[in-house]
Amino acid sequence: METQALDFPKIHAVLRTNGTGEVTINGTSHPIQADDEAAVLREALRLITDTAAHLGRPVKVTTTDPDGQGLIVVSPEGHVSEAAPAKTAPRRQKAPAAAPLITSVPEAVPAPAEQPAATVAAPVQTTPTPAHEPDEAKQPVTFASSVDQSQSPPTAAPEQSTRRSLKETSFLVSAPVLEPAAHGWRGILTKLGFRMEPSAEELTEREDIRTVSQHWPGPRTVAVVNRKGGANKTPTVVMLSAILARYSGAATVAWDNNESQGTLGWRTEQGGHNNSVLDLIDSSQTLLSPSTNAAEIARFVHHQTSDKFDVLRSDENEEGDHEVTAEEVDIAHQVLTRYYRLIVMDSGNTARSANWRQMIHHTNQLVVPVTAIEDRAEAARLTLQTLESRGGHDAELARNAVVIVSESTDSKRSMSGDALKRAKAEAQRIADGFAPHVRAVVRIPYDPALVNGPIRYEALQPATQRAWLAAAAAVAKGF
Template structure:
């Protein structure tokens, strides 16, 4: 509320007639202009301006001027329409009309309540026009099953609930995140399906979201990732890359140079950094500093790194891998020893607290049916056991294409492909947070 005090005038202080005229004029002004000017109680010389009034309040009526217009002035031609001029002939013109009789602009009604500046600003932004652009996602007709068949012949059918769920999973694994991400696939027990899990996750992310995606064998004891994937036109391993990390991290380094050290998967569109399984672990020992340099190269050239880990949870390279991990994946089968080893690892990470506990709580467990004659009851039993320990549990049916030889996503049965897509989508949900910094 703003208070205005008019200039002093002898008439306003001594002449009651002037004050009455002022009050009368105030009431007329409020009625005609839509404003709510009023006098403060007990103060005849003060004015209060209510919200919605934009002009300054007048002081007191000026004294009646001794004014006689020149008759010769009426004879001069007018350049504007005389009917719209206040001083046109035929009218009794008062010069005060220019000030007092001006039509007040229409003012918004704020219900007589004072508004803060923030409220006034909010009122202005709330009146922004609606956009002409259509923000709705285009509706794609069904492409699967009977609905898809009908759509292909011209009858546009909406997709089923199952197809919509599949599309959501595809969208999840197709995202690109701001900064590189690292996924570590772990289990302290050998043969727990870590390598097939790494290969399948890399294939799903690369086939849907595009490259560059790297599958990295971080196993110091006979890692088999190179055996289960396609070999490039060379036999380079991580030990060949290690002495070249400095040159690859230089500003002038080109991404194509990395093809000398990784093996591209022509069907599944990701790259593989192999270990060297034909030598002893003591001959390919990688320190924490070595792992940091390798991970820096991988993070520079690849948007997503999936690391297939070894079985020694005390190794420097294993511990440093956990330090750089954004999303932890526990790979296991329905074999009791594999499941127990995975659960113990999660519990150990929880007990260590800090970042280890956060990784464990946000982990995804992928349970693969390892027995051709296994039942769904076995898979569900293992999945239920992991439910309190991890963020999500995904199950994979048995598929002979995963048992031996090189793994190709296209060689899997449709049900297995769909299961891996769902598992990768669960993993992708943990990649939306900012990447971990060293």
Template structure:
């Protein structure tokens, strides 16, 4: 089965470089490894690929390698069993060679050699217990994948078409020895570049590991580890995520809660979920309430004090509601039923300035009016757009219109729409009574909606139905394992946009 480049993890970053002076190196995660000498360019290629095979055997999975040599550059996929797949190869433009000096008929040697035996390529050492990765075992076709076109030589006299061994040896003996080039100490390192692959912790592989038989993780566990690594990053400067859909009941608030919980849990970064509804939102209803009743309006009223250089970070706790299990804070919207205050664009600026002083991640819930001043100003501050939708056609149509509105505005808004992450949730009360064919139809509808958004946004993630998302305060640990895994994938897709 042939792999595609998108199926192969990009970690670690591997390069194989061969230079005009017949020196070569393989660079793994920034650390250089010397390639054994070869008599020809192809032998150097083989020796370099043998080192990459050893790396693939260490990781026990295929790896991607960027290749560069005097004849071209491209990308290969290298498997632990020595199989090599070509992803791309761009040959360098052929250079016209200078005409060779004429050889007289009298200079032709009388002895003739029909064939010259090839020199056996050198063997590259591998780890003990691994299959021997030798240059001879490397398929030479993928690098380069196609012959490089060169200038055809001019006609040669029939009397000089063959060269005798004596003449060839005499010419080789007369040629001056090329001085062996010394490599710079900057081009190598004694540090081990490949990360230590931790044993499996999940499934039957994890069970065997706990029983004392070390097992490598499955592809699914490796993918989960990669998502965890992605959401655990710290980025320079604050990041703002806007969760939008102009239709109510599209799962905006659960999406805000789950993204906040996962990013706060794994990254450890100070995270706040902000209910940016123009009047009264529901984020406060689905999260824990603190020991006070303050909202975004109170924070805005105290903004001068909160932005003062003499104010310490703990003062923000007077205005937000901490989620004790999921480690993020909530800034509620105004919940005064008798009030008629609508948040303005200027107030969004003030609140955002305060929050980005105290938090690295700001995740904004939103109302249903894309024309509202606070909604539009929220978009101005947004780094990553998230569009949640339930598997119901009117919610999906509202999500499409929301993206279309942003795209039509051009500039920053259009960039957000094109790089948005759409999260399709199967969360609906109807699921509780669904069985058999009805459940299959619901899943098929979710897939249809996900496929429909795929060509227009950066990523689409599906979330399975989970009763813990339907009513009451939402907590990460209350979700089923499959739902937790899906939300982790969603958070990783969002974090890739930072």
């Protein structure tokens, strides 16, 4: 096995007696921390075996452990053998009860960082230490202790190797290369030329971005509902539409499905016309004609120039004497699914109205916004309870709903420190109450940019943007 192992990649593994270790692959460090030395050893060998499996051949590893320094060879199957005399210090036979801990190890020499190693899952064959073995009977945990003693001593491989089929060989690297850190102090060091791995928080953010950036087959409809006014429905519609449109690039429309007159048009940009959902319904035959091009929809929706989604406003006639019917919801939805991949629907406060119930019929993902006020939370609970009691599709939507809890939308003045603390505590109480009953609960911090006027994603504070990204990812997981 040793004759197949090359000096590339450069791998150095460190095992310490304090439950920590490190594997450095071509200059990229992989710190390890576990409950005991045996667990550190297993994790180190897993990382090395993954690299060998990815390369399809054994790899050489220089080691530093409590016994000294050595050189081992690890195969893609997890077999470990000594490649050379493994120790520079005399080998211990038993670990004395009062043996001093080694608190420092030689530093690994970093290799060039231009060739990071990708990983592919592969089994590691190691032998765990018995759980109840007396301390004085334990052998020291070292890299040498993982060597498969049943294997014959490494010998030179025959000059003639088994010929493999070209169909079984590929030079393509299937595992993606992990991009270096871009945020925080790790990102600063990356810009200075030190390749740093991203933090756990940055990896979570990358995963949320990947989730909201996906495209799915067929259109999807999101309904934002709460039977209580002032529950943050309209800001939720705007923010979900903005994030999904920005990251996925999918044609997205926010539709104000209030039975009479909604407020979505007040919180968003107006285009060069005054058309609403009623005008779209009146022109539905033309819009559904095969000869009509996609650009014609711009006559009826209002484009958001910064956030890249469109708004279909509710009827805003002065008399306000028209209520949208179930049939009109069907017509408008048929038109919009021809021109858009994603529809995010605002709603009124009456779960009994025909247009509300027909909206639920078309919904793929339910979102229930609530502010950190008890009557808004109670209204949200009753909304979910109503849907659950109806059974079938409605009950399934309720069970898989995403609840978005905003800390506050104080419209009169900026909140004091004590008020913000109370709002955070109340938001956590409400979030904990909903968590057992729905698929996901996301909290949104207070942000004055959401209180009054047109809502813009770029106007939000970074923490608020991050929270809404998490909320949009939770929604997109339901697609």
